[in-house]
Amino acid sequence: MDRAETPSPPAEGRAHGVVLALAGGVGGARMAQGLARVLAPGDLAIAVNVGDDFSHLGLSICPDLDTVMYTLAGVHNPLTGWGRADETWNFLETLGRIGGETWFRLGDHDLAVHVERTRRLREGESLSTATAALCAGFGIAHAVFPVTDDTLRTRIDTDIGVLDFQDYFVRRQCAPVARAFHYSGADRARPSPPLADLLGSGRLRAIVLCPSNPWLSLAPMFAVPALGALLDARRVPVVAVSPIVGGAAVKGPAGKIMRELGLSVDVSGIAQHYGDRVDGWMIDERDARHAANLREQGRTVALADTLMTDAARSEALAREVLALLDRMPGPAV
Numbered sequence: 449m450d451r452a453e454t455p456s457p458p459a460e461g462r463a464h465g466v467v468l469a470l471a472g473g474v475g476g477a478r479m480a481q482g483l484a485r486v487l488a489p490g491d492l493a494i495a496v497n498v499g500d501d502f503s504h505l506g507l508s509i510c511p512d513l514d515t516v517m518y519t520l521a522g523v524h525n526p527l528t529g530w531g532r533a534d535e536t537w538n539f540l541e542t543l544g545r546i547g548g549e550t551w552f553r554l555g556d557h558d559l560a561v562h563v564e565r566t567r568r569l570r571e572g573e574s575l576s577t578a579t580a581a582l583c584a585g586f587g588i589a590h591a592v593f594p595v596t597d598d599t600l601r602t603r604i605d606t607d608i609g610v611l612d613f614q615d616y617f618v619r620r621q622c623a624p625v626a627r628a629f630h631y632s633g634a635d636r637a638r639p640s641p642p643l644a645d646l647l648g649s650g651r652l653r654a655i656v657l658c659p660s661n662p663w664l665s666l667a668p669m670f671a672v673p674a675l676g677a678l679l680d681a682r683r684v685p686v687v688a689v690s691p692i693v694g695g696a697a698v699k700g701p702a703g704k705i706m707r708e709l710g711l712s713v714d715v716s717g718i719a720q721h722y723g724d725r726v727d728g729w730m731i732d733e734r735d736a737r738h739a740a741n742l743r744e745q746g747r748t749v750a751l752a753d754t755l756m757t758d759a760a761r762s763e764a765l766a767r768e769v770l771a772l773l774d775r776m777p778g779p780a781v
């Protein structure tokens with residue numbers, strides 16, 4: 449197993465404080481990996497979406513937490529982004545043969561994590577505690593934690609009815625037309641203890657919205673009242689990395705959802721969606737034509753090659769994001 453890369457020392461002169469990355473899905477995991485290669489564990493915290501979590505085959509499955517964990521540990525499947533590299537499928541093959549559900553593909557290495565997490569949760573551990581133990585098992589030094597330990601589930605209101613997340617995303621491959629999104633349990637969701645500690649520590653330097661799906665990965669996190677309130681209070685700079693490059697989503701259904709919501713599938717559509725919550729934009733150099741408009745709206749804008757096709761590219765983008773942060777006005781006192 450590859451140990452998580454030793455993060456290179458943080459660049460000198462960087463404002464102190466903790467960067468909080470909000471991550472979900474493959475784009476979020478890649479951005480988190482890049483940030484973890486640049487920032488020391490004490491300078492970065494990664495809060496992960498739990499809206500995709502579900503109970504399947506009697507197991508508690510947390511796809512976004514696992515995708516971040518595997519990516520930081522360097523053991524993720526580089527083609528799909530989710531699940532493990534060097535995976536084998538004996539469990540799933542036999543499950544299929546005995547009539548079990550195989551639409552959600554669980555590989556043999558991956559299965560160990562679902563079984564161990566389920567055991568820990570059944571024994572009364574919180575999701576944050578179980579996540580910390582699993583990440584330690586994969587040699588991850590950085591703080592990776594769920595946005596909440598409470599139950600929060602994304603459901604999609606579509607032309608064929610309201611669907612649970614994995615039914616929409618995996619089983620139906622995002623084919624149904626999305627009309628609205630619900631984050632059930634969000635109104636009662638407390639920030640996880642690691643997140644609450646950070647928010648209360650006075651050490652929060654900035655928030656980075658990773659290039660995750662705004663509706664499926666980031667909105668469920670914003671729906672956690674304490675986090676949404678922090679974003680609305682605008683006490684710390686918020687930088688977003690656009691998940692739309694050159695008029696399309698880098699991966700996943702964000703472009704299709706934007707069309708279904710009547711948004712233009714480009715940087716301006718994404719910026720319109722986030723509105724005043726974002727102070728700084730990291731957009732791809734292919735979308736340079738949108739920079740002027742964002743600047744006119746008072747946003748700080750940086751351009752870079754934002755396609756994170758390998759760990760080195762993720763690290764390079766992370767450095768650009770942190771350089772953008774350094775250009776932002778500091779946290780309001």
Ligand code: FO1
Pocket residue numbers: 472473474500510511512514515530531551552553554558614617618
């Ligand atoms: N995505 C798929 O499209 N098909 C799958 O069979 C699948 C299995 C799977 C197993 C574990 C895991 O952590 C993720 C898995 N994913 C699969 C991806 C997952 O649905 C998405 O990564 C998130 O839920 C949304 O980003």
